[in-house]
Amino acid sequence: MQLLKLILRNALRHRLRTALTLLGLVVAILSFGLLQTVVDAWYAGAAGAAPTRLVTRNSVSLVFPLPLSYRDQIRAVDGVRAVSHATWFAGIYQDPKNFFPQFAIEPRTYFAMYPEYLVTLPEFTAFLRDRKGAVIGRKIADTYHLQVGDALPLRGTIYPGTWEFTVRAIYDGIDTKTDTSQMFFHWEYLNETIKKRTGRQTDQVGVYLVDVIDADRVAEVSHAIDALFKNSLAETLTETERAFQIGFVKQTEALVIAIRIVSYVVIVIILAVMANTMAMTARERLVEYATLKTLGFSPSYIVTLILGESIAIAVTGAVIGIAATFPVADWFAAKVGTLFPVFKVSGETVLLQVICALGVGVAAAAVPGRRAATVRIVEGLRAIG
Numbered sequence: 001m002q003l004l005k006l007i008l009r010n011a012l013r014h015r016l017r018t019a020l021t022l023l024g025l026v027v028a029i030l031s032f033g034l035l036q037t038v039v040d041a042w043y044a045g046a047a048g049a050a051p052t053r054l055v056t057r058n059s060v061s062l063v064f065p066l067p068l069s070y071r072d073q074i075r076a077v078d079g080v081r082a083v084s085h086a087t088w089f090a091g092i093y094q095d096p097k098n099f100f101p102q103f104a105i106e107p108r109t110y111f112a113m114y115p116e117y118l119v120t121l122p123e124f125t126a127f128l129r130d131r132k133g134a135v136i137g138r139k140i141a142d143t144y145h146l147q148v149g150d151a152l153p154l155r156g157t158i159y160p161g162t163w164e165f166t167v168r169a170i171y172d173g174i175d176t177k178t179d180t181s182q183m184f185f186h187w188e189y190l191n192e193t194i195k196k197r198t199g200r201q202t203d204q205v206g207v208y209l210v211d212v213i214d215a216d217r218v219a220e221v222s223h224a225i226d227a228l229f230k231n232s233l234a235e236t237l238t239e240t241e242r243a244f245q246i247g248f249v250k251q252t253e254a255l256v257i258a259i260r261i262v263s264y265v266v267i268v269i270i271l272a273v274m275a276n277t278m279a280m281t282a283r284e285r286l287v288e289y290a291t292l293k294t295l296g297f298s299p300s301y302i303v304t305l306i307l308g309e310s311i312a313i314a315v316t317g318a319v320i321g322i323a324a325t326f327p328v329a330d331w332f333a334a335k336v337g338t339l340f341p342v343f344k345v346s347g348e349t350v351l352l353q354v355i356c357a358l359g360v361g362v363a364a365a366a367v368p369g370r371r372a373a374t375v376r377i378v379e380g381l382r383a384i385g
Contacts, residue, residue, distance in 0.1 A: 006305065008312065014281070018313060022275045023232040025323065025360070027316025028171070028270035029353050033325035034332065035263035036349045040254050044342035048177050049242035052081075053113065054210040054218065056225055059237040062088075065204035066234050074208055075229055079221040081180075081213045084109035087187060087206035091154030091163060093144070096198035100140050102154065104205075113211050116174040123148060123169035131189045133168035137180030141170045152183075159194065179341035210238070236377075267356045273362035278310050282368035306369040307362065314361030322353050 014016060056063040056074065065087070070192055089102040098306045107128055119127075119135060127133040134152055142308045146152065152165040155374060170211075173180045187205065195202050212221050222238040239247075292302060325345055333343035 004245070004308075011281055017280075018061050018278060021059060021274060021313055022317045024270050024273050024319040025357070028266050029318050029321025029357060030324050030328060031266050032263045032356060033322065033349050033353050034347060035259050035266075036327060036347050036352060037325075037329055037343060038340070039256055039263075040346055040349065041340040041343045044179065046341070048116070048179065049240065049245055051215040051240070051242075052212045052218065054212060054222055054225075054237050054238050055210040055241055055244040056210060056238040057206070059226075059235040062206070062371050064162065064234070065201070065206055066164040066208065066236065068203040068205055070208065070229065070234075071205075077221060077224050077228065079217045079224070080210055082113055082211040084107060084113050084209045085187065085189065085205040085207065086110065086209060086297065087204075089154070089159065089185075089190070090157045091152055091159075093152065095353045100137075100181050100183060102145075102183040102185070104190040105184050105186070106187055108183070110209070113209055115176045117171045118174060119169050119171045125360075127168035128167060129200070130168050131186055132165055134165040134183055134185045135169040135171055136183045138172050139181040140183060141167075146170075159190065161193075161197065163193070164213075167370055176344050178341055181341040209241075219354055234368055267325060267339070267360065270327075271360045271363055274310065274314065274360050275367065277313075278368045280304065281309070282372050303365075303369040303373045306372060306374075307365040310365035311358065311361035314357045314364070318354060318357030321357075322350055325350075 006198070014130055048268065056066070056070075058066055068085075071083055071085065075079060084106050087104040091102050092098070105125075111124070124135075136146060136152070140146065146167055148167055148170060150167045152167050154161055154165065155161075171180065172344075174344070191202055194200070210221070210225065212218050218240060222240075223343055224240045226236050250299045329343065329345050333340065334342070
């Protein structure tokens, strides 16, 4: 107990220096946590992928569609439980900066395959009855202040023209990791409208979503599907939903790596600041440490004093920084809207913050502690008088 009191008094001896060091630690831990959360948000889609779901796309590129006739052939493959499809729409709501994913789907099979999307039965029934109806995620509804029954016009980019939709349902996620920033509407409405307007690109879909009976048969089923359409006009590439999502992340992987590196650079910078603070502290107290040695205190006791002070400052800064991470992350998520479908501070991020703070505390005290422990009594007392 006496040792703890001495450590606390030492830490508060130069209050301005300690306060400024604490401020730097808080900013560093907060920045580290926020940047790590951004990285986690980039991989959120892959993290939420089901192990039994496959995605079948055109082997050339996602830009090229697949024939609707493939659906029944895929469903007949041994090991396949269900098949649905989705087509990327890429419409603009009011302003190009208002981005959120939009997919034309086959409603019954799609939502059956994604039980993590929770829609009430009355709203889902109303959606099924309205050819121009749409289901939007809770995050879209909150960001753009939309309610069931509201009009949702989109300006087409891939499919030109003005498209009129009505919000018939709002879905919630089964947990906080579920993406609630998507919009779904009837593929039949898209297909029929294209027929009327152009007469081309009809009866085609973007990707097929395949639910496999057994996760152990995922590779087998993937090969069987691709073999089915080998040497056809539209060959396929089938991969797990996780691999499909990671494929998108890899397109911006350099940016993700840069963000991760910056997060650790922040920690290295604050380590330098903290080490400088502890070095100044130890240098100012060499006379005191020499006196303690004269009175019979061991070098390990002196090291404990320096290490305890450093860790106390680091832990205090970490606690404040971690506590601030959650409201700042919520504020950031509100500002970016639907850019990041899932933006939550994970337990792993908090653990990394704690580990980094403790690491900074220990590393910053290493050199000053060694110097104080090995200083000769005569050298330490030389400054007296």
